[in-house]
Amino acid sequence: MGFIHRLLTLIMKILVCITNVPDTTAKITFTDNDTKLNKAGVQYIIGPYDDYALARAVELKEQLGGSVTVLHVGEADADPQIRKALAIGADDAIRINADPVDSYFTAAQIAHVAAENKYDLILMGRESIDFNSGVVHGLVGEMLGIPSYSPVMKLDIDGTTATLAREIDGGKETLSASLPLVLGCQEPISEWKIPNMRGIMTARTKPLNVVEPVSGEVLTSPEKYSLPAPKGACKMIPAAEAETLIKLLRTEAKVI
Amino acid sequence: MSVLIFVELDNGAVKKTSLEAVAYGAEVAKLTGTTATVLALGKADVSSLAQTGAFGATKVLHAADEKLTHENSLAYADILAQAVQQENSKVVIISKSGLGDAVAARASAKLKAGIVSGVTELPVVNGSFTVKRSIYTGKAFSNVEVKSDIKILVVKKNAIEVVESSGTAAVENFGPTLRDSDFQASVGAVEKASSELSLTEADIIVSGGRGMKGPENWQPLLDFAKALGAATGCSKPVSDLDWRPHHEHIGQTGIKVAPNLYIACGISGAIQHLAGVNGSKYIVVINKDPEAPFFKAADYGIVGDVFDVLPKLTKAVEDLK
Ligand SMILES: Cc1cc2nc3c(=O)[nH]c(=O)nc-3n(C[C@H](O)[C@H](O)[C@H](O)COP(=O)(O)OP(=O)(O)OC[C@H]3O[C@@H](n4cnc5c(N)ncnc54)[C@H](O)[C@@H]3O)c2cc1C
Ligand SMILES: Cc1cc2nc3c(=O)[nH]c(=O)nc-3n(C[C@H](O)[C@H](O)[C@H](O)COP(=O)(O)OP(=O)(O)OC[C@H]3O[C@@H](n4cnc5c(N)ncnc54)[C@H](O)[C@@H]3O)c2cc1C
Numbered sequence: 001m002g003f004i005h006r007l008l009t010l011i012m013k014i015l016v017c018i019t020n021v022p023d024t025t026a027k028i029t030f031t032d033n034d035t036k037l038n039k040a041g042v043q044y045i046i047g048p049y050d051d052y053a054l055a056r057a058v059e060l061k062e063q064l065g066g067s068v069t070v071l072h073v074g075e076a077d078a079d080p081q082i083r084k085a086l087a088i089g090a091d092d093a094i095r096i097n098a099d100p101v102d103s104y105f106t107a108a109q110i111a112h113v114a115a116e117n118k119y120d121l122i123l124m125g126r127e128s129i130d131f132n133s134g135v136v137h138g139l140v141g142e143m144l145g146i147p148s149y150s151p152v153m154k155l156d157i158d159g160t161t162a163t164l165a166r167e168i169d170g171g172k173e174t175l176s177a178s179l180p181l182v183l184g185c186q187e188p189i190s191e192w193k194i195p196n197m198r199g200i201m202t203a204r205t206k207p208l209n210v211v212e213p214v215s216g217e218v219l220t221s222p223e224k225y226s227l228p229a230p231k232g233a234c235k236m237i238p239a240a241e242a243e244t245l246i247k248l249l250r251t252e253a254k255v256i
Numbered sequence: 257m258s259v260l261i262f263v264e265l266d267n268g269a270v271k272k273t274s275l276e277a278v279a280y281g282a283e284v285a286k287l288t289g290t291t292a293t294v295l296a297l298g299k300a301d302v303s304s305l306a307q308t309g310a311f312g313a314t315k316v317l318h319a320a321d322e323k324l325t326h327e328n329s330l331a332y333a334d335i336l337a338q339a340v341q342q343e344n345s346k347v348v349i350i351s352k353s354g355l356g357d358a359v360a361a362r363a364s365a366k367l368k369a370g371i372v373s374g375v376t377e378l379p380v381v382n383g384s385f386t387v388k389r390s391i392y393t394g395k396a397f398s399n400v401e402v403k404s405d406i407k408i409l410v411v412k413k414n415a416i417e418v419v420e421s422s423g424t425a426a427v428e429n430f431g432p433t434l435r436d437s438d439f440q441a442s443v444g445a446v447e448k449a450s451s452e453l454s455l456t457e458a459d460i461i462v463s464g465g466r467g468m469k470g471p472e473n474w475q476p477l478l479d480f481a482k483a484l485g486a487a488t489g490c491s492k493p494v495s496d497l498d499w500r501p502h503h504e505h506i507g508q509t510g511i512k513v514a515p516n517l518y519i520a521c522g523i524s525g526a527i528q529h530l531a532g533v534n535g536s537k538y539i540v541v542i543n544k545d546p547e548a549p550f551f552k553a554a555d556y557g558i559v560g561d562v563f564d565v566l567p568k569l570t571k572a573v574e575d576l577k
Binding site: 127148 | 330354371393404445456527551
């Protein structure tokens with residue numbers, strides 16, 4: 001057991017799936033008759049939840065050995081963000097060159113690559129911050145026939161067993177399960193890492209393999225985007241008459 | 257062909273957000289000329305299950321196996337897929353939560369069902385099936401056509417106005433096949449703040465930010481929340497600093513809430529915080545800085561010191577009683 005245990009921890013292969021999304025402060029508007037996101041002036045980043053997953057993956061590699069591969073399903077405009085993930089500490093990257101339009105299609109692409117490369121651990125973010133579905137981990141887990149858990153706030157690996165804490169409604173739960181696993185991550189699993197100079201230099205020469213997508217089904221298709229109705233003016237109440245607020249909440253808003 | 261609604265239970269009773277999902281499913285059933293069936297798993301209070309009838313369900317499938325009482329998305333998805341097949345359902349409704357998303361995802365892969373998460377309105381059904389969802393964390397919406405034969409909609413809170421009637425649903429025993437592989441994880445400690453109201457279910461939330469100055473100053477906020485029967489939340493720096501527990505962290509990278517009333521105390525209103533609260537019906541902001549960005553997203557505002565304003569508000573609420 002000792003020998004196999006060592007062998008298994010030595011060759012631990014981690015896959016981290018990252019999204020390329022508008023910065024959290026981006027102003028969202030649409031073009032082309034509300035059918036496309038207006039990318040003008042929008043800064044793109046690695047999804048903040050994916051960044052937690054990546055940070056934990058790099059720590060696990062430092063602790064246990066093995067390798068970290070980052071994977072993105074999307075077009076070439078994501079390459080700077082993929083390079084950033086390499087600078088943070090991933091060893092190599094795969095970009096599946098497709099325009100992902102729905103969760104099922106995206107998951108099928110990830111599952112295809114994962115099935116070929118047999119990763120021990122597949123880490124994702126809890127959800128993408130563009131389409132907010134929180135489903136790609138579950139889809140990939142089911143497509144590969146392995147368990148998936150989300151949102152995971154703590155993760156430790158011992159041999160082939162993962163011990164994790166996941167958030168449940170109003171609290172958290174600890175559980176342990178055998179690898180391979182797919183996990184959707186969130187804080188405080190780790191802290192965001194900022195690439196250092198050495199990381200940025202070495203990232204330039206690390207492999208970023210671009211592969212073509214396998215044919216896959218698209219089960220949902222976006223038709224039109226829209227923005228929320230603008231908010232009416234805020235009714236200001238003088239601090240000296242704070243109790244007026246409670247009256248208004250009861251008689252006007254009718255919420256208390 | 258019935259519309260199937262997966263419900264979450266809390267101590268055997270159907271959760272409020274799930275009752276909303278039942279009401280939503282019943283409306284979809286009307287639109288598609290069929291009935292609404294509820295799927296409930298694990299130990300349950302049968303009268304609470306029957307009560308889903310008041311929200312439009314005709315029938316409840318109840319798999320009572322004790323093994324299903326503990327939240328298990330792998331097994332739940334398996335059973336949901338079996339129920340879809342038995343009922344020949346074409347539309348599945350689940351309320352949005354961590355569990356809801358996980359069950360929807362695995363069931364989608366089993367059934368090759370298109371999934372739309374974050375649904376905010378009833379679908380439009382006229383030859384095609386189109387539904388509106390929230391995207392960019394509440395900053396925009398997308399109308400999505402679902403093309404697959406079986407469709408899974410994960411519905412946000414407040415997607416429809418719920419009207420409760422007096423019907424009861426017939427509760428039937430459901431005996432799905434359980435797979436050992438779904439029960440392999442060993443569950444350790446469960447820490448649940450059972451005495452507190454859950455943020456996702458709460459009608460009113462009182463939330464505190466860095467303007468509260470320190471964990472020792474939370475009492476006036478807790479008193480106000482208690483008077484209102486509200487749950488309590490906080491901004492990210494507050495939970496990062498350990499002033500409040502992590503599960504209270506609201507926003508883009510925390511929990512997304514959609515109460516009827518959200519009251520922000522000493523929170524500046526950074527865009528990442530707003531992303532978690534923009535589904536609220538009414539927003540109240542209390543901040544000493546009249547330029548705080550949160551006022552732009554608020555319905556009611558008080559410019560003032562929280563420590564001066566909160567006790568007055570608590571007293572005003574108590575005076576109502
Ligand atoms: C121009 C453009 C338009 C798009 N329009 C739509 C649209 O209308 N509807 C839609 O659903 N999607 C759209 N997408 C794709 C979207 O960005 C996501 O990649 C994909 O749909 C999954 O979103 P989700 O919310 O289901 O992810 P979630 O299930 O919330 O994601 C969970 C985790 O899965 C992983 N993951 C998700 N997507 C990817 C990916 N592409 N590559 C690698 N890992 C990933 C990440 O770790 C993420 O944190 C569009 C993409 C582009 C570039
Ligand atoms: C990728 C990313 C994700 C993030 N995700 C989140 C998230 O999910 N949730 C979140 O909350 N933040 C998030 N943030 C952080 C966010 O940008 C803000 O820094 C944070 O919301 C500020 O918290 P705050 O309003 O409590 O503190 P501050 O911005 O410091 O505001 C304190 C406010 O209190 C007021 N105040 C001070 N004293 C008093 C008093 N006595 N009475 C009344 N008012 C007073 C001040 O005028 C000020 O407006 C994220 C940031 C990034 C970069």
